[in-house]
Amino acid sequence: QLQLQATGPGLVKASETLSLTCTVSGASIRGSSYFWAWIRQPPGKGLEWLGSAFYVKSIYYAPSLRSRVTISVDSSMNQFSLTLTSVSAADTAVYYCATFDSKRLFDHWGRGTLVSVSS
Amino acid sequence: QSALTQPASVSGSPGQSITISCTGTSSDIGAYTFVSWYLQHPGRAPQLIIYEVSSRPSGVSSRFSASKSGNTASLTISGLRAEDECDYYCSSYTTSSTVVFGGGTRLTVL
Numbered sequence: 001q002l003q004l005q006a007t008g009p010g011l012v013k014a015s016e017t018l019s020l021t022c023t024v025s026g027a028s029i030r031g032s033s034y035f036w037a038w039i040r041q042p043p044g045k046g047l048e049w050l051g052s053a054f055y056v057k058s059i060y061y062a063p064s065l066r067s068r069v070t071i072s073v074d075s076s077m078n079q080f081s082l083t084l085t086s087v088s089a090a091d092t093a094v095y096y097c098a099t100f101d102s103k104r105l106f107d108h109w110g111r112g113t114l115v116s117v118s119s
Numbered sequence: 120q121s122a123l124t125q126p127a128s129v130s131g132s133p134g135q136s137i138t139i140s141c142t143g144t145s146s147d148i149g150a151y152t153f154v155s156w157y158l159q160h161p162g163r164a165p166q167l168i169i170y171e172v173s174s175r176p177s178g179v180s181s182r183f184s185a186s187k188s189g190n191t192a193s194l195t196i197s198g199l200r201a202e203d204e205c206d207y208y209c210s211s212y213t214t215s216s217t218v219v220f221g222g223g224t225r226l227t228v229l
Contacts, residue, residue, distance in 0.1 A: 037218075046122065046223040047157075047165065047208050060216050063120055096164055103171055104153035104212040109164035 002027040004110035006097045014119050018084040022097030022110060029075045035100035036073055036080040040093040041112070048093075052100045053080060087117045123148065123209055123221035130227040136197040139224045141209035142190060147219055149190040153212035156185055156194045159223075160205045169194060196226070204228040 008020035022036070029036065037052040051061040053071040061069050070083040084091060094112040101107050124142040131137040141148070141156075148154055156169035167176055169185040172192065182203075185194045192211070196203055209221040 039220075047210075047220040049210070049218040049220060052218070062217060063215070100218075101170075104151070104218070105155040105167055105170040106157070106165070106210075107167050107170075107176070109166075112164055 002099065002108050004097045004099070004108055006095060006110045006113040008095075008113060008115065010114060011116050011118055012087055012091075014088055014117055015086055018082070018087050018091060018115055018117075020082045020095055020097075020113065020115070022080050022082075024078045024080070029073060029078050029080065033102060036071070037098045037100040037106060038071060038082045039096045039098055039106070040091075041096070042090075042093040050082065050084075089117050089119065091115070092117045120147075120213060120215065120217060120219050123211060123219055125207075125209060125221035125224045127222070128225045128227065130229055131196075131199045132229045133199050133201065135199050136195060137199060137226065139194045139196075139207055139209075139226070141192040141194070141211075141221045143192075143211055143219070144190055146215070147190075147211040147213040148187060148192050150214050151212050152187070154185075154187055154192045155210050156183075156192075157208045157210070158205050159208065165208060199228050201228050 003025045006022045035052040035054045038050040051071045053059040068085045073080045096112045097110045098106040099108040157165035159165040172187045207224045
């Protein structure tokens with residue numbers, strides 16, 4: 001059973017960089033046909049897709065965040081990561097890592113990790 | 120890209136049917152059959168209930184059905200139950216190889 005767990009600091013200062021890691025268990029990133037995705041949800045608000053990556057070959061980002069977001073995949077550690085630079089209070093959210101299938105669906109989700117941005 | 124448009128809330132009584140609409144554009148919903156729906160209970164991660172417009176993953180109740188016409192997708196829940204009360208989100212793949220979600224719909228079972 002494929003499982004995902006996002007980890008990282010729960011508090012980041014404004015203007016600094018948010019970094020999260022998603023550890024994959026129950027499947028190997030190296031042999032997988034999945035894209036690896038990040039999605040966030042500000043408190044009380046809806047879901048926002050941040051980006052999806054397939055190894056280093058194909059990486060796609062949300063247009064509104066493209067200048068600040070980077071997703072990378074480390075198949076040796078069976079992990080993928082999210083980096084978001086120059087954060088502000090608007091980046092406070094629960095961040096989810098998920099698998100993105102060839103049918104363009106998110107079928108496995110991590111529990112989500114809350115990241116708060118302090119001023 | 121703009122978020123897909125969903126009603127903020129819908130409600131229905133137990134046993135009734137409700138439909139949630141999800142309106143996009145010719146660059147997302149209208150372009151592909153890659154429309155999916157998710158439910159989310161408070162404090163939990165979203166859960167896939169519909170993919171490719173109208174397909175249900177294994178284990179998802181047949182009370183959930185969905186369709187698409189033009190730039191609008193719809194989710195119907197029949198035989199409403201108290202446990203259906205939660206948030207519902209649509210999403211679509213886009214012609215820019217990105218993904219867009221709807222703003223979410225809160226379902227209240229009266």
